[in-house]
Amino acid sequence: MAIHSREARHGASAKSALRPPALRLEGVRKSYGHVLAVAGVDLTVQEGEFFTLLGPSGSGKTTLLRLIAGFERPDAGTIELAGRDVTSTPPHLRQTNTVFQDYALFPHMTVADNIGYGLRIKGIPKAEREERVQTALSMVRLAGLDKRKPNQLSGGQRQRVALARAVVNEPEVLLLDEPLGALDLKLRQEMQLELKRIQQKVGITFVYVTHDQEEALTMSDRMAVMADGKIEQIGPPVEVYERPATEFVAGFIGISNVLERNGIRFVVRPEKLHMLEEGQEPRSGMTVESGIVEQVVYVGMSTRYIVRLDRGEQLVAVRQNMDAPGQALRYEGRRVRLAWVPGHTYVLDHQRARGESALSEHDTEER
Amino acid sequence: MESFWARFALRLWVVLILLFLFLPLALIPLYAFNSSNIESWPLAGLTTKWFTTTWNDPDVQTGFALSLRAGLTATALALVLGSCAAFAIHRMTFFGRDVVSLLFVLPLALPGIVTGLALNSFFHFTGISLSIWTIVVGHTTFCIVIVYNNVLARLRRTQGSLIEAAMDLGANAFQTFRDVTLPLIGTAIVSGAMLAFALSFDEVIVTTFTAGAQNTLPMWIFGAIRLGQKLPEVNVVVSFVILVTIIPVVIAARLTGGSGIARTTTAR
Known part of the structure; x- marks a missing residue:
């Protein structure tokens, strides 16, 4: 795993000489009233990277994800996607897609309609749309369930539909907000490997939010440990685990x-x-x-x-x-x-x- | 054995309550077929002649037309205003939101006679002459509440992340509303409208204070009973009103999954 991730990073940095990073945050701050949720974050995520934001609840990791998605506007700082400043771009015009913690599947649409919604909005012709939906369905191993409604699926299946619905749009950056949080341990461990497999297959940049250190260590190419709205340390899992920069990081991981x-x-x-x-x-x-x-x-x-x-x-x-x-x-x-x-x-x-x-x-x- | 008797007693009690609630209602349609124009048991004989008489009564015809027009207009107005109010209260946080929310619901809690009297004084004060439009205004005050409550309850039960998911997938505000919000709250809006119409169609008190020379159907019933005339026709009309108000209520209950839509508002 460690060897692979190093390769992945080298691959990414070779590409980055030609292309801007998939995501770049500079001095991003956000407060709600008197509470400072994100207290000045600088961050660069390379194309194709599996990047994890790890932290306890209230550390600002979900707020940071919502800022990247565009659901919140930062008080200060800039957010760049593939070299384009999107700080004040509304969510529907950003090349990001989100896998929500509660999946947020449209209950009145079938699985296929859920997955195809983003493509339909973009005006992709029906034939191509159906083909891409089918590909996405088989990628998450749900082929044949396209006519079902979300309430006819198990938790794990809903999770996969949510993933397919996001990935099918081929976003610049895929944002995942504790997507495995509601699953039981066994399923969670299966999905960790599954997610990693899918990420490597489609080559999309993942920004993954979790409070589970094992999840972060298992899946990430690089991870950022957050506390009190600030990043404590950024690095590959091996480095963060073996050489924690602060006592907080040492205590939180392992x-x-x-x-x-x-x-x-x-x-x-x-x-x-x-x-x-x-x-x-x-x-x-x-x-x-x-x-x-x-x-x-x-x-x-x-x-x-x-x-x-x-x-x-x-x-x-x-x-x-x-x-x-x-x-x-x-x-x-x-x-x-x-x-x-x-x-x-x-x-x-x-x-x-x-x-x-x-x-x-x-x-x-x-x- | 104990549990058998307990169950038996409970069932008997339920039956008695249902009889208490619905026996008087069942009596009226029965009298509508009574061949005598005096209400007495046993029925003198069965006939449908009163239906023909009622159908051809010009007063009933104009009353029905007015009730229908006022009810539909008030419902339409309540639909737009009530939904908008529900969206605003749900979506936005502002100073005094709870007060505003209470003000929306207040017309339902106010006794009809207060609403009616207040509107009557207001129309006199401003020199607005009483017509179908003043009836519509009167009915809209409480119809808004029904739609508002229905839509707001549904919005509160709807996952907030669904709206974000739609935007995240590239839908603009209009597309999000058309594809996600509307389908999710659609049945709540329709059931709100059904209940509002049912409420408006049989309203008497507020109407008494806001109607001009024309009578709505319930007012015609009221007048006929007070004068003791055309009682067989009253039975026919009342039977019809029961039907017209029950059907939308049943549909509304179906649409909302039969939960929580008690028509408590008929108490007014």
Whole structure:
């Protein structure tokens, strides 16, 4: 996946030498009354990219999507689609299409009429329209359901119709607003792969909004993590996960173990921690700290060990459940040593540079 | 056994209530076929002669024509004004929206005699002479409310994202309205119109204060009963009015899925 996405990005940047980026935001701000929903966002999405806006609810990601679609006007800043300034263009004249969170299928139209609506409005002749609708239907694996009404479909099928209705128009940018939010876990995981497959097949630029970090990591070429209306970090999933720029990003994506040693704050991911049994020696060059296992949490595929270090901090270590079932629980209350390769940690540079006050607070605490 | 008797009692109670509500109504069409012009049990005999007499009565004819014209005009006006008001209240947020919304619904809550008297004073004050148009104005005040309530309720039940989806797919404001909004609220508009017409067709109180020399059909009934004349004809006309008002109400209930369209407004 990682290799593929790197290729995709290289492909995109090669194209971008000739063409303007699919989407460019500059200094975009939007407030509702006194609430600042989007607080100055700069963003460039290349053609053909699967770009994810990830953040908790209230982080401004959906507002940003609505600004791109044209449902909202920004208070400041510019929005460009394929090099054209569309900041004040109404939604029906923008080359974007949206997959809505609640699907927003027209209940009085059949599946085929729903999918063909955008083409009908554009005045595409009937024969071509029907052909493209059929192609879109088979792309989302719903061939044969064209005569149905939306209320005769399951949640997953509605989701696919909503996707087909947007993709069939071949928009410059396809906007997806938490499209898998209403589906159950199994279906959601299937659709994640399905979406990725469709995106690669049609080559349309996707801007995908989600609060689900796993979804973002699985599908994106690049992702932006948002908090309080601002972008905390932009980068490919591997980079954002392995080298979070801020403590917020570290905490929001995956389990964050933040430690401070010699005035430097850094992140150790749970899967990078080795839990050493008695008598087991760490590999050379590893950092070792000891503590007590406070809690053991069984999560099916793996087990989480919550360890209180002797120096006071709490760390989470994760181990695959490769041993006999139930073995993990015997660790509760035991003294263990945790070891990690210093190179596998990531220093929160950003945080250090940002707030000296935060550091000095810690210094006083230690004294 | 207990549950059997409980169920039996409940059913009996329902039947009694239905009889209480509808027996008097059923009696009138029955009397319309009575061959004697005195209402008494048992019926003296069956005849259809009163239908012919009523049909040829010029007073009934003009009354019916006036009721029909006033009802249709008031409904048409209410359709436009009520729908527009519903859209405005639904779409926009402005200072005092709740007050304005209340003002739209108020004419329904006001007793007819107040509305009638107020309009009568107003027409006198402004020197507007009473005619079919003053009846139309009077009826429109409460017909608007019916359409307004129906359309607003439907708009509130409609997903807001559907409008955005249409715009997103390239539809301009007119196309969005034609292809999405109208089909979704169409049945609400039609059922609102049906109810409004039914309400207007049998209205007496407001009409009494706003009608000129001409009588509407309900006013003709009212007059005939007060004078104790043409009672067999009254039965025929009342039967007809029942039919004309029930049909639109049934259609309206069908269109809105039979839910929530209680014709509570007939209480006025």
